[in-house]
Amino acid sequence: MLTALDAHGYPVSVRVSTRGYDAATGELAAELPEGLGTAEGPANLLCHYHDDKLWHLDSTHVTGLLRRRGDNWVFVSEKFTPQTRFEMVSFLRGAHASAQRYLDRRGLARPAVNWAAVEGIRRGTTQRVKKS
CATH class of the missing domain: 2.40.10 (Thrombin, subunit H)
Structure with missing residues (x-):
């Protein structure tokens, strides 16, 4: 970027x-x-x-x-x-904590992810790319 x-x-x-x-x-x-x-x-x-x-x-x-x-x-x-790996781990931990604070301030639960649907999209995309 x-x-x-x-x-x-x-x-x-x-x-x-x-x-x-x-x-x-x-x-x-x-x-x-x-x-x-x-x-x-x-x-x-x-x-x-x-x-x-x-x-x-x-x-x-x-x-x-x-x-x-x-x-x-x-x-x-x-x-x-x-x-460095330390900076990456710190970033990820900070992002997790920041997301949790965002949810807590708004009284929201962590959203559930439909991993089966995500996997289906990934498989469909992969199959389309292989055919191209």
């Missing part, structure tokens, strides 16, 4: 593919919709991975600059910040 600022200083985020990242120059070409009003300046890239069950989470935070090159945008990386 590439996040930058618009002309008014508000954040804008766009999902980008990192396949075109050039390690030699630290540059990543990015397609940004014109309607966002994105401005050149500081930007960051959050890359993450997890499996289908949201386990094995791994992420890297990259800071840099967003530059206009003619009609194209380029993210120029400056600093990589990989998260």
Whole structure:
């Protein structure tokens, strides 16, 4: 996820593919919709991975600059910040506690998840992808 600022200083985020990242120059070409009003300046890239069950989470935070090159945008990386396992565990514990506080303040129970339905959707999606 590439996040930058618009002309008014508000954040804008766009999902980008990192396949075109050039390690030699630290540059990543990015397609940004014109309607966002994105401005050149500081930007960051959050890359993450997890499996289908949201386990094995791994992420890297990259800071840099967003530059206009003619009609194209380029993210120029400056600093990589990989998260340690401790930070990931702390994040997950914090997210769990934060979600529980949200539910408690509203007098809500933790919602039940219909895992059979989720599994059915996953199987259907996987079958469609294999046929393509």
